[in-house]
Amino acid sequence: MKMYFRTIKDLPLDEYYGPGQLTCAGCGPSIAVRWLLKAAGSDVIVVNATGCIEVTTTSYPYTAWSVPYLHVAFENSAAAASGVESALKVLRRKGILDTKAKVMVIAGDGGTYDIGLQALSGMLERGHGVLYVLYDNEAYMNTGIQRSGGTPHFAWTTTSPVGSKLRGKVQRKKDIMSIVIGHHIPYAATANIAYPIDLANKVKTALDYLDEGPAFIHVLAPCPPGWRYPEEMTVEIARLATETGYFPLYEWDHGRIRFNPPSNAHFDKSRRKPIIEYLKRQGRFAHLTEEDIKEIEKEIDEYWDYLARLAKAFG
Amino acid sequence: MAIAKALSVREEVVKERLGLTSNYAAAYAVKSVDVDVIAAYPITPQTTIIEKLAEFVANGEIDAEYIPVESEHSALSAVVGAAATGARVFTATSAQGLEFMHEVLYIASGLRLPIVMAVPGRALSAPISIHGDYQDIMSARDSGWIVMIASSAQEVYDSIIMAYRIAEDSRVLLPVMVSYDGFLMSHTTEPVEIYHEDYVRKFTPRNLNRHRLDPRKPITIGVIASPDWYYEIKYQVINALKESKSMIKEVHDEFNKTFGTNYDIVERYMIDDADYVLITYGGASSGNAKEAAIRAREKGLRAGVLRIRLFRPFPTDEVVNAIKDAKAVAVIDRALSPGNTYEGPVFNDVVSALYSRGIDKPIISVIHGISQRTMLVDDFYNLYKTLDEYARTGEYPRKTIFMGLRGGEA
Numbered sequence: 001m002k003m004y005f006r007t008i009k010d011l012p013l014d015e016y017y018g019p020g021q022l023t024c025a026g027c028g029p030s031i032a033v034r035w036l037l038k039a040a041g042s043d044v045i046v047v048n049a050t051g052c053i054e055v056t057t058t059s060y061p062y063t064a065w066s067v068p069y070l071h072v073a074f075e076n077s078a079a080a081a082s083g084v085e086s087a088l089k090v091l092r093r094k095g096i097l098d099t100k101a102k103v104m105v106i107a108g109d110g111g112t113y114d115i116g117l118q119a120l121s122g123m124l125e126r127g128h129g130v131l132y133v134l135y136d137n138e139a140y141m142n143t144g145i146q147r148s149g150g151t152p153h154f155a156w157t158t159t160s161p162v163g164s165k166l167r168g169k170v171q172r173k174k175d176i177m178s179i180v181i182g183h184h185i186p187y188a189a190t191a192n193i194a195y196p197i198d199l200a201n202k203v204k205t206a207l208d209y210l211d212e213g214p215a216f217i218h219v220l221a222p223c224p225p226g227w228r229y230p231e232e233m234t235v236e237i238a239r240l241a242t243e244t245g246y247f248p249l250y251e252w253d254h255g256r257i258r259f260n261p262p263s264n265a266h267f268d269k270s271r272r273k274p275i276i277e278y279l280k281r282q283g284r285f286a287h288l289t290e291e292d293i294k295e296i297e298k299e300i301d302e303y304w305d306y307l308a309r310l311a312k313a314f315g
Numbered sequence: 316m317a318i319a320k321a322l323s324v325r326e327e328v329v330k331e332r333l334g335l336t337s338n339y340a341a342a343y344a345v346k347s348v349d350v351d352v353i354a355a356y357p358i359t360p361q362t363t364i365i366e367k368l369a370e371f372v373a374n375g376e377i378d379a380e381y382i383p384v385e386s387e388h389s390a391l392s393a394v395v396g397a398a399a400t401g402a403r404v405f406t407a408t409s410a411q412g413l414e415f416m417h418e419v420l421y422i423a424s425g426l427r428l429p430i431v432m433a434v435p436g437r438a439l440s441a442p443i444s445i446h447g448d449y450q451d452i453m454s455a456r457d458s459g460w461i462v463m464i465a466s467s468a469q470e471v472y473d474s475i476i477m478a479y480r481i482a483e484d485s486r487v488l489l490p491v492m493v494s495y496d497g498f499l500m501s502h503t504t505e506p507v508e509i510y511h512e513d514y515v516r517k518f519t520p521r522n523l524n525r526h527r528l529d530p531r532k533p534i535t536i537g538v539i540a541s542p543d544w545y546y547e548i549k550y551q552v553i554n555a556l557k558e559s560k561s562m563i564k565e566v567h568d569e570f571n572k573t574f575g576t577n578y579d580i581v582e583r584y585m586i587d588d589a590d591y592v593l594i595t596y597g598g599a600s601s602g603n604a605k606e607a608a609i610r611a612r613e614k615g616l617r618a619g620v621l622r623i624r625l626f627r628p629f630p631t632d633e634v635v636n637a638i639k640d641a642k643a644v645a646v647i648d649r650a651l652s653p654g655n656t657y658e659g660p661v662f663n664d665v666v667s668a669l670y671s672r673g674i675d676k677p678i679i680s681v682i683h684g685i686s687q688r689t690m691l692v693d694d695f696y697n698l699y700k701t702l703d704e705y706a707r708t709g710e711y712p713r714k715t716i717f718m719g720l721r722g723g724e725a
């Protein structure tokens with residue numbers, strides 16, 4: 001990652017994401033989009049999947065977007081973006097359009113881990129120069145909090161309810177980064193709305209690589225009603241996700257893996273905050289037993305173990 | 316005089332005469348219009364179109380981006396994205412592929428994007444059948460696309476050229492499907508006259524003066540509309556499709572003038588004085604019906620054929636005018652509308668066209684050629700004889716006839 005921005009003061013004052021859009025107070029994805037667009041600047045075309053961001057920002061006759069914006073459907077933003085990118089390429093080549101515009105997908109976890117995975121894989125395999133940003137609020141929020149492949153183990157959602165037999169989501173969270181990295185694209189990174197400078201630098205870095213091929217950024221973006229916490233806690237909870245080692249920050253850059261602060265210190269478990277600090281603030285985990293929490297902790301340790309092996313092989 | 320003029324126009328515009336299947340004719344048409352982005356996924360009987368186009372691109376004969384997508388859903392989504400960026404686009408599919416695109420069909424028309432798609436018609440699963448009929452097209456007919464159905468390889472070539480002109484017309488801005496018989500046309504070689512590219516390019520100028528994604532003039536495409544707005548926006552599509560008919564006719568006239576052809580939105584074959592009319596669409600049904608009409612005329616029956624070439628928007632006036640004086644009419648459908656009063660989809664369209672003009676006459680719904688079940692000229696000839704009988708007795712079946720069904724109807 002190149003350091004384009006060192007402090008918050010380096011970020012452009014320009015806003016491309018207008019106020020007045022209809023997301024809930026404290027919406028994590030909304031914060032993500034604001035930083036994304038600031039970092040990307042004006043010469044970008046956004047392709048957005050159906051989901052919370054789409055429905056809250058394009059309510060006819062209003063729009064929150066001051067960059068060109070296309071929404072087609074839920075599962076196909078990577079395919080639509082492939083078309084936009086190909087069009088720009090050929091129209092440029094033919095001298096019909098004079099443009100250097102970059103293409104950026106913004107899609108939720110449902111539109112990425114689940115229904116849109118095929119289109120995403122196709123786009124990555126074909127090598128389109130598109131930055132795909134996954135904003136991960138860990139459930140289908142737009143339809144009212146249903147579980148997705150990105151929902152964590154044990155989390156309550158309306159389709160992984162807490163009952164007398166089953167208590168929250170039975171399965172673990174899908175490792176989308178490993179799936180993406182398996183396509184051997186130039187750049188993939190995780191980011192978190194609580195670390196805007198890191199996020200903005202990753203966006204710029206990714207956009208710079210698009211001449212070589214696709215880039216992917218997985219942004220953790222908490223959702224107050226979906227995760228059941230007070231809306232003023234969004235950034236704090238997001239930060240805890242990384243500080244506890246639940247959501248590590250790292251980059252896959254041309255076959256090399258690099259861990260970003262503070263996650264670069266987290267191979268040493270003692271440097272991570274206890275996971276309970278993250279879990280106890282969220283109503284979706286309120287039903288967890290001691291054992292469940294131990295299980296989550298074990299899973300996080302296993303994940304770090306896996307990351308350590310990756311770091312050893314590709315660091 | 317008119318014929319001599321048309322011949323001399325032909326001499327000027329035709330570059331070469333090739334033996335082409337309708338699928339290859341489609342590919343040649345796409346080549347001639349300076350297409351920018353092609354996205355497609357293989358399915359029988361469409362496959363040879365996109366193989367040919369891949370070849371053209373690989374040989375540098377077309378300067379286009381060819382996106383070998385991982386599904387039809389993505390094929391149409393990719394051309395939606397490309398068209399929204401200002402590119403000239405093409406895709407093609409059949410049957411299951413068109414069904415897989417279904418969601419995006421409505422989005423393409425709702426976003427008013429000029430997309431051209433070739434659809435050699437095929438039966439729908441289950442049971443799976445790769446063979447030709449028009450079930451796929453009929454299942455997409457309410458999606459707000461302009462739909463043309465061609466009956467020869469030459470007509471496929473010509474229609475696709477016209478389709479670009481129609482779709483990109485600022486007064487239209489709608490996607491266009493050009494359909495034709497799966498296998499019976501898609502895989503049958505016929506002579507096709509290919510035009511000099513200059514003429515085609517001049518006929519299909521680019522229209523960049525339309526809504527598109529441009530950072531210099533940012534707009535939002537693909538919004539959410541509340542019930543306060545949805546209805547009016549949808550009505551604009553309904554209206555655009557309705558209004559497109561006169562533009563489509565205009566493009567036909569201009570095409571005829573430029574290329575010395577003689578197309579109309581319906582084809583009238585020995586219709587002027589016909590007592591008995593078979594209404595058809597596509598290649599095989601129409602060809603058989605014409606043969607049968609010749610034979611029926613030899614036997615003293617005034618037989619004619621009305622072929623529907625523009626299916627959406629439906630050519631109501633042209634159909635009514637062609638059959639209003641006929642004594643009896645049969646509509647041959649190669650598709651099914653299960654559970655409806657009559658199971659022939661185009662029959663229902665024709666009847667509502669007649670009803671709208673207050674006309675009631677003996678008219679029957681006939682299903683034939685489902686999953687490419689063989690249709691004999693005899694079958695059509697016998698229909699003329701039956702129509703004669705119906706007209707004489709005034710008695711005719713008030714339900715669909717399933718022609719050639721083994722074991723008879725239940």
Ligand SMILES: Cc1ncc(C[n+]2csc(CCOP(=O)(O)OP(=O)(O)O)c2C)c(N)n1
Binds near residue numbers: 052107109
């Ligand atoms: C094909 C299809 N299936 C289902 C839906 C309904 N739907 C709309 S948004 C959505 C969930 C979106 O979840 P996600 O991608 O995580 O975005 P979020 O709403 O959380 O921002 C669903 C299921 C749809 N629009 N299209």
Ligand code: SF4
Binds near residue numbers: 027141225
């Ligand atoms: S439900 Fe969650 S993701 Fe959706 S707008 Fe509200 S806070 Fe944002």
Ligand SMILES: [Mg+2]
Binds near residue numbers: 108109136139140141
């Ligand atoms: Mg979500």
